[in-house]
Amino acid sequence: MREIDITRGIIENHVADMMDSLRSDVVIVGAGPSGLVAGGYLAERGISVTILEKKLSPGGGIWGGGMGYKYVITQEEAKGVLDDFDIPSRPFEKGLYAVDAISLASGLIFGAARRGARIFNLVVVEDLVVREGRVQGVVINNTFVMMNHFPVDPITMEARAVVDATGHDHDIVKTFSRKNDVSLNTPNGKPLGERSMFAEPAEDAVVTNTTEVYPGLYVCGMSTAAVYGGYRMGPIFGGMLLSGKKLARMLAEACDK
Ligand code: 48F
DSSP: OOHHHHHHHHHHHHHHHHHHHSEEEEEEEOOSHHHHHHHHHHHHTTOOEEEEOSSSSSOGGGTTTBTTBSEEEEEGGGHHHHHHTTOOOEEEETTEEEEEHHHHHHHHHHHHHHHTOEEESSEEEEEEEEETTEEEEEEEEEHHHHHTTOOOOOEEEEEEEEEEOOGGGOHHHHHHHHHSOOOOSSTTSSOOOOEEEOHHHHHHHHHHTOEEEETTEEEOTTHHHHHHTOEEOOSBOHHHHHHHHHHHHHHHHHHHO
16 A cells, blocks of 8 residues: 555545536535535436535534534424435424434435535635626635635636525625626615524525525525525524425426426
């Protein structure tokens, strides 16, 4: 065994995955619950999916449960998603289930990966490729480059659809709206901003507002609240799971056309 064989194995395989991801049907920005669920269901349908995550660990806001207490809550309606991803849950009270946050995060990550979604960590999406009035790809850089503000140019990936699954930050829609003279599919053409906590309507709105916000650009999960003025809901995750599931259905139909 030679050390450079280990190195070659790493580089060749990473580059092969990157080459496969140069052109995807769908690029999902953010590996939180909504992005992972969407990516898993899309990959299961044979759609080529790349998920880009700027942190070291995919999983987004799941890991810490509520204030570091390691359980999250989901509703009956989302139980099917937990079952599809083989994630155990415990009935807690009528219509609600408690889910170990660590099982949820790791189950969704592995569930998406084993269905064929290519997940890259340590990749920041810093901008979009926009051509002829349509979002056509992402502009990416390495997290350490971005953290250190090094003057290193980014590279790109193409996609038929790009998803902002960046959570509260709605980083992609925010940047897109700031940098371009565009009108989003929102009441005033701009992101409306997230509102304070009101769990029940917040959960419904996350699913309702999972949609195409500009040609080729979609929102799911908590970024829908920031873009469409939804409430926050805290550590109840059914809306995130169902938003990812709805997005996968919408994009699968769009890709079939
Ligand atoms: O925030 P996050 O978990 O998104 P989500 O799927 O779920 C929200 C819940 O976790 C929670 C909640 C539920 O009740 O309110 O907040 O909407 O995951 C978003 C992921 O996107 C990554 C970020 O590191 C996180 O893991 N991310 C954010 N901006 C970028 C990014 C970017 N520009 N490039 C790559 N990844």
